[in-house]
Amino acid sequence: MTVADHAPTHSPVPPLAARARSVGGSPVRDILAVTARPEVINFAGGLPAPELFDAEGIAAAYRAVLAEVPDRALQYSTTEGEPVLRAALAARTTARGLPTGPDDLLVTTGSQQALSLLATALLEPGDTVLVENPCYLAALQAFGFAGARVVAVPGDEHGVDPEALEELVVRERPKLLYTVPTFQNPTGRTLPAERRAAVAAVAARRGLWIVEDDPYGELRYEGERVPWIASHPGAEDRTVLLGSFSKVMAPGLRLGWLRAPGELRRACAVAKQAADLHTPTVNQLAAARYLADNDLDAHVTRVAGVYRERRDAMLAGLAGALPEGAVWNRPEGGMFLWARLPEPYDTTALLPQVVRHDVAYVPGAPFYAGTPDRTTLRLCFVTQTPEEIGEGLRRLGKGVRSASAGA
Template structure:
């Protein structure tokens, strides 16, 4: 009878075999350059136009604390326990009511509460995309969406844009050529450009999706931060897109990002798939945070809070726009968004926003170069500036420093 060798005996006890490598998708998708810039500019003396952050001094901390106190006092056993994946019923009811008031009839059963709209996008990618599937995006687009689709193994295809957002003719051509499964858009006060897609183009997008058969992910984290112009209807409102559009929203920009609460509205088949994907990811969002958010919406006037935000952000946008002529090199251009958090600027020919960032940081001021936001053919002269986290006097000082940084 043959004697079997003990395989472990051939390896000396002092030798440690290397652990298996991380998945290839973790090495193929890079870290967020914006997050890295934020770490670089974390010094308190830096005036940063880089982060897309809400102003912390405008958080209704007293109202939020009262909401937490009340739910913990009234129903601690429920709010400290596990809960359903779909989300707190009271919170979904409140979101549904706000959507209906905005012109999109919605029932609580059509909603899934998520860990910010970022998780909603991840769930959509998990539910819809196979490796190699084509996803169309605006060029430029939200940077974390590029990361999300990269992790899903999707083939990201950029669609040209202009000052009014995605070009419907270019979109129709890309859909016919690439046969994508998904189109991702931020139609209102887009990140990074601040642009808003007009209603005619929204209808064209809906018609293209209906005609060619694709899903739309309509990301709307900034829509309630409007301080100029008339509201545009959600793409989800158009009959042509009603059965194929997922609408993503967030409490991060209108209440507090630390809640990590958002929501997803989607047709039943996609919503069910996303619920299952969320069960696998984290079971459900924090019970107590959802309960506190629902209580806050019941006990407080969110519209009054939004009015305060809009007033402050309008003044900050105006301070940034008023100072840009003296802060950027002659020949630079920029837009004037009607809301949101961002201004998109473009330096003159021969300038590189990434190369010049080092000089800006040396003058204790920062912005985000536009290059990382492009899925293809980046514009080295582009840059994104956020106006929300500094007061008008601080913005003025930051622009003075920025002007000094351009000078050799």
Template sequence: MSTASPRSAAAPPPALSSRATAVGGSAVREILATTAKPEIISFAGGLPAPELFDVTGLARAYDAVLADSGSAALQYSTTEGDPELRGAISARLTAGGLPTDPASLLITAGSQQALTLLATALIEPGDTVLVEDPCYLAVLQVFGFAGARVVPVPCDEYGPDLEALDELLVRLRPKLLYTVPTFQNPTGRTMPAKRREAVAGLAARRGLWLVEDDPYGELRYEGEDVPRLTACAGAVGAGDRAVLLGSFSKIMAPGMRLGWMRAPAELLRACTVVKQSADLHTPTVNQMAAARYLADNDLDAHISRIRAVYGERRDALLAGLPDALPDGSRWNRPEGGMFVWARLPEGYDAAELLPRAVAHDVAYVPGAPFHVERPDAATMRLSFVTHTPAEIEEGLRRLSKALSS
């Protein structure tokens, strides 16, 4: 009697989850992978300028932590985060006009992880969440994996349209609104104080979670600071449904993967439990080094240096766009952050033109993937922080050649 070999009789492995197959990859990350050649001048990624990292100061901080507290720095730690780091963050937030207790903070592996924790703690499959149109691309992945119904809120140059937002709140009764109100990704726009107050008021009246993501808020090059949306929520009685996400990625070093969440106690506890199941805690040595760096260095002075350089690079990009883009193109002038949002004339498709741009050794991010519905094919996101003004000028020359060829 013959029997089939184990190899031929083996059944196929079980299928991937429906979430894993339904949610696509990040268009930005995939573009970055294809434009990694050193000869390409890339306006695609929101990558901080590596020459501005305070490598010396951070090295001293790591050395000091390992010399003084090496055993603790290399050990498991609490999920909530290093007490000294939480204290330093709460002090910065309080000084910036948002009184914050260290106990209301959770240290995360970048603010990206905070989004994932929130989605797990708040969203049931089928829940409706609102996002700005266009919106930060990765949040679409996060909410997609959570099984949410993602609905875009129509926006103008200053953020969500209030009438449209209220209509969606009444009709759909969404669980939360996710917003980047300061130097938004991808558009670079900033929501004015009056509109923040109105959005917070709607959250208070309609029963809505407000999730404010603020990775770029300290990168201002002109204009006046605007109160955080979370502070506005507290002023109108919606502080019990306001969440603030922050990060050291843009002002210290993204490779440290340090972010934080400020949230009401019950939600923070739920997110802490979710994080326990995900990674136990954010790396101890990175947290302690960041706390030591904040204690021994003037972070505000370092941010001022970053602002000066990035502001010059923004101006170089804005100065070169009239000659680089076709007649009839439009773009904004962000007061800070990392991005300029541009729109080519009718009939242009930024995604179709990207391979031509890459062939000319320049890259950008097409705007269509940032839209949940009705993508605008003529839009593009241009990041200005990674390259020097001379490199930006050369990149725009290449872009002009690509678009006109």
């Protein structure tokens, strides 16, 4: 008998956990893989424009840190995060209207990790989580992995309806509400100030916990800044605020943070110890050095000016690209625009035909926790130049018309 006689006929696969079997991958990342050809103008991603990164400023910060404190930069750090970075983040948060100390913050490996840590610390299988309709896709994944039951809160083009929220809180007794109230992903909409106050009042009356995710809020092109829900009376001690450098400095740094009351923050720190011990020290110190040596707000203002031009280019070309009867919004900032095609268009079925014309978008259906609106789609307008956006919309129009002609 030879060794070959004992060889398995196929690679063994250990039984997967139920959570791994039940939660699918990201349709957005699947689309990006399919449309990776360089000739494709891709409105499907959520990628900031790389040519606008302050690469030299960031590189200088790394060089300074590695030259001056290499032993510290390359060493293990505390789970909570480097004190110098937490102090800088606390100062920025306080300056924006929410008094915050360094010890109120936990540095995370991107704000996506903050979501995962909160799900680990708060959710038992079967717990109910309330979300916007539609909702940030990776949040649906995080809650799905935790075994949560996800329920969408009714709303309109301005966001969640506070009265509908209160009815659901009474009926469903959820663990938390997850919201991206400013320049939401996927819709780009912003929850008005009066609704934020109403949501905060619901939290105070009903004991609702809120997770307020704010990765895009600094990317405002027009209008006045709307204060965080976390800053409203009644919500201060019931809201976890998430932030990130991904959209304003660089996503490759993988630097985010959460601001939470002490007991919950400590539970998230324990969950983080099990996940990755701590966020990379050198990245934290470099970010803190960048904030000390540079004016990040001025950089964001420059970036927002470019993004506004790109948004305007997309708004100018949509009427010629989308079929008659289509509607879309005008976001005041952020990265995304949301469109709805007339019936009977199905944007998931339409996408492969559009991709043949070397352009792509994200169908709206995966962003819904409940019954999806299959006529919707998300367009990211920040990654391409105005000229590329114009060409991409011309291709999109050709793809839609060819699909209609073949129907």
